[in-house]
Amino acid sequence: MSVEEALEMFKSKVSGQVPFREKVLASMIRRAKIRLSYKTWIIFDFANTFFMVLTYFLLAFIITPEDISRAGYGPSYFAFALIGIAISHYVTASLRSLSMTIRLEQFYGTIESILSTPTSFIVLFLGDILYFFLYSTIFLVLILWLGLFLGAPIILNLDTALTLCVLIVLLMLSNLPIGIASAAMILKFKQGNPIGWALTWINQFFAGTFFPITLLPTELRAISFLLPLTFSLDAIRYSLIWGVNLLHPRILSDVIYMVIYAIIGYPIALKIFNIVYDDARKRGELGTY
Amino acid sequence: MAEDVREALEIFRVRETKKDSFMARALASLYYQLKIIATYKMFLAIEFIDIILSVLIYYFVGFLVSPQALSSLGYSPDYLAFAVLGIGMSRYLWTSISRLAHKLSHEISEGTFESLVAIDVDNFRSWLIGQVIYGFTWSSMWFVGTILVGMALGAKISGDPILWFQAIFILLLTIAVHVGIGIIAAGMYIKHKQLETMLVFLSLVMEFFGGVLYPLSLLYNYRPLYYIAMLLPFTHGLEMFRRTLMNEWTILHPQMLLHLGFLLVFLPLIYLGFKIFERYLNLARKEGVLGTY
Numbered sequence: 001m002s003v004e005e006a007l008e009m010f011k012s013k014v015s016g017q018v019p020f021r022e023k024v025l026a027s028m029i030r031r032a033k034i035r036l037s038y039k040t041w042i043i044f045d046f047a048n049t050f051f052m053v054l055t056y057f058l059l060a061f062i063i064t065p066e067d068i069s070r071a072g073y074g075p076s077y078f079a080f081a082l083i084g085i086a087i088s089h090y091v092t093a094s095l096r097s098l099s100m101t102i103r104l105e106q107f108y109g110t111i112e113s114i115l116s117t118p119t120s121f122i123v124l125f126l127g128d129i130l131y132f133f134l135y136s137t138i139f140l141v142l143i144l145w146l147g148l149f150l151g152a153p154i155i156l157n158l159d160t161a162l163t164l165c166v167l168i169v170l171l172m173l174s175n176l177p178i179g180i181a182s183a184a185m186i187l188k189f190k191q192g193n194p195i196g197w198a199l200t201w202i203n204q205f206f207a208g209t210f211f212p213i214t215l216l217p218t219e220l221r222a223i224s225f226l227l228p229l230t231f232s233l234d235a236i237r238y239s240l241i242w243g244v245n246l247l248h249p250r251i252l253s254d255v256i257y258m259v260i261y262a263i264i265g266y267p268i269a270l271k272i273f274n275i276v277y278d279d280a281r282k283r284g285e286l287g288t289y
Numbered sequence: 290m291a292e293d294v295r296e297a298l299e300i301f302r303v304r305e306t307k308k309d310s311f312m313a314r315a316l317a318s319l320y321y322q323l324k325i326i327a328t329y330k331m332f333l334a335i336e337f338i339d340i341i342l343s344v345l346i347y348y349f350v351g352f353l354v355s356p357q358a359l360s361s362l363g364y365s366p367d368y369l370a371f372a373v374l375g376i377g378m379s380r381y382l383w384t385s386i387s388r389l390a391h392k393l394s395h396e397i398s399e400g401t402f403e404s405l406v407a408i409d410v411d412n413f414r415s416w417l418i419g420q421v422i423y424g425f426t427w428s429s430m431w432f433v434g435t436i437l438v439g440m441a442l443g444a445k446i447s448g449d450p451i452l453w454f455q456a457i458f459i460l461l462l463t464i465a466v467h468v469g470i471g472i473i474a475a476g477m478y479i480k481h482k483q484l485e486t487m488l489v490f491l492s493l494v495m496e497f498f499g500g501v502l503y504p505l506s507l508l509y510n511y512r513p514l515y516y517i518a519m520l521l522p523f524t525h526g527l528e529m530f531r532r533t534l535m536n537e538w539t540i541l542h543p544q545m546l547l548h549l550g551f552l553l554v555f556l557p558l559i560y561l562g563f564k565i566f567e568r569y570l571n572l573a574r575k576e577g578v579l580g581t582y
């Protein structure tokens with residue numbers, strides 16, 4: 001699809017000329033074209049992840065597996081950390097992609113032009129999320145492959161692969177409300193990356209990306225249970241380390257928690273976003289940053 | 290604010306008639322950079338959270354690390370101290386190697402680089418020095434914060450002032466060597482552009498091979514990787530730094546002298562850096578590509 005074609009789709013009236021899914025697709029391609037033009041960033045992202053996997057591979061040699069085993073994740077710290085790294089891009093995507101979209105549109109001065117077209121902002125959001133989902137999937141596949149190559153004891157078969165797919169969709173769905181609220185904060189406080197980064201770090205720390213949350217003091221562990229990522233990580237780790245599917249009680253309970261987070265989270269996050277969005281429109285501050 | 294900017298510009302404009310004008314210009318370069326960063330208050334607050342969280346992560350990972358394994362590799366058994374010293378020092382890596390080229394790319398893309406060239410009187414030396422001092426100041430804030438949080442969490446780092454003096458000497462020497470690489474890269478950036486990818490990659494490679502989070506001896510099982518690590522100056526700087534503050538080795542320890550020798554081999558890079566920067570700057574001036582990106 002050429003740039004002109006994509007623009008044409010955005011320009012056309014909502015009169016049934018362009019189906020919704022084509023608009024989402026156009027939005028996704030647009031984001032992919034922009035992001036893929038930043039080659040430095042892509043190379044940095046890949047190289048950083050590659051060296052991160054190698055670092056934790058080496059670190060695992062001096063780690064005693066007792067605490068990992070006690071938390072229910074088997075005897076390998078490398079497998080534990082590898083899964084945390086492998087899904088970190090999905091976490092970033094669900095927490096930061098919307099705020100990044102708003103920030104970039106503000107920065108390039110295009111946010112008001114886009115909002116003046118009949119195309120809803122939701123279409124843009126969905127397109128962006130779809131792009132980040134695909135980008136994160138490439139990372140997941142590469143990291144798991146690298147992990148297997150380095151001897152990580154994870155079980156990948158049709159059963160666990162299908163479970164992984166479902167759990168990742170749930171991970172994105174349950175974490176997205178936090179991303180929507182974060183996007184509202186961008187509109188409100190006009191601060192870009194810092195909020196998104198802080199959210200990602202706080203989530204990764206309390207959800208136990210690099211260590212089991214059983215090591216956290218009880219008071220801090222309470223914060224972990226407020227984050228949907230804790231349950232997503234637990235379910236994905238448990239499935240890949242023990243080779244069990246969605247029907248396993250531990251995974252099933254994690255799934256229920258993620259669904260509850262999504263059900264409660266969306267109305268609240270959308271309400272917050274709409275209030276801030278309408279307020280910014282009334283004040284004429286959508287494009288300021 | 291406007292008055293401050295005028296003052297800074299005045300310092301840049303002044304001819305080299307006074308003995309201290311070079312340093313004054315370097316300080317102006319540092320000052321305007323500090324002014325820019327001070328306006329990003331939220332960013333500074335988040336950096337503070339980042340320091341605390343990154344130390345906390347390794348505080349908890351430290352519970353998983355076997356002290357015997359760390360001891361058997363020749364370090365004191367405290368992984369938190371090991372990680373904190375590594376993370377703290379690694380911050381200098383990016384600011385030393387990649388930051389100058391990154392800053393130049395900003396100046397060029399924002400269209401301010403030619404204005405800087407127009408008021409330049411010393412082939413950018415004072416500007417470069419100011420930016421290097423800024424990078425050092427910024428990384429030092431991170432470094433001190435990391436060490437303080439680490440010590441508050443119980444990291445066993447030596448408190449001997451003489452050893453700290455030695456550690457700071459090692460730190461400065463390591464930074465100086467890497468700044469040399471950074472200045473060469475910045476010079477090449479003016480002419481060739483698109484070097485950031487390579488620099489970012491170089492910083493990552495150095496950080497990985499330097500053993501920021503794992504003991505270097507673990508690479509010994511993968512000999513080619515170990516030899517690559519030994520060829521990089523950061524590896525030697527970090528090893529000396531850790532041995533000083535964790536094992537309380539003095540500079541006269543045979544292994545420390547060996548690492549020091551390796552590091553000193555790279556020292557001429559600073560002189561070479563300024564020469565190469567000057568060469569590329571003149572080339573870019575002649576070809577009229579200073580403002581292009």
